[in-house]
Amino acid sequence: MALVxxxxxxxxxxxxxxxxxxxxxxVAIPFDGEASIGDGSYLFIAVRVLVDEDDLATAKAIVESAA
Structure with a gap:
């Protein structure tokens, strides 16, 4: 499993x-969501959403259909 x-x-x-x-x-995993929670700026830092590389095309299609 390689995350992208x-x-x-x-x-x-x-x-x-x-x-x-x-x-x-x-399956999707959030990264960086708690990066700056200590200084109060955590709402300003983007959360990276990672998925298995085999699911990337499906995940992109889901994102595009929601837009």
């Missing part, structure tokens, strides 16, 4: 997207 970046999203969008991907059977 699907995209960078604000904190709320990232978690909504992860839920949507999960409902479609695509």
């Amino acid at each position: 970046e699907l995209g960078r999203f604000n904190r709320n969008e990232a978690h909504i997207l992860i839920g949507r991907l999960d409902s479609e059977g695509v």
Whole structure:
């Protein structure tokens, strides 16, 4: 399993997207969401959403269909 970046999203969008991907059977993992929680700027740092490289095309199609 090799993880690849699907995209960078604000904190709320990232978690909504992860839920949507999960409902479609695509495992997604958030990264960097807690990067600056200590100094209070965590809402300004984009969350990277990572998926298995084998699921990338499916995940991109799900993102595009939601736009």
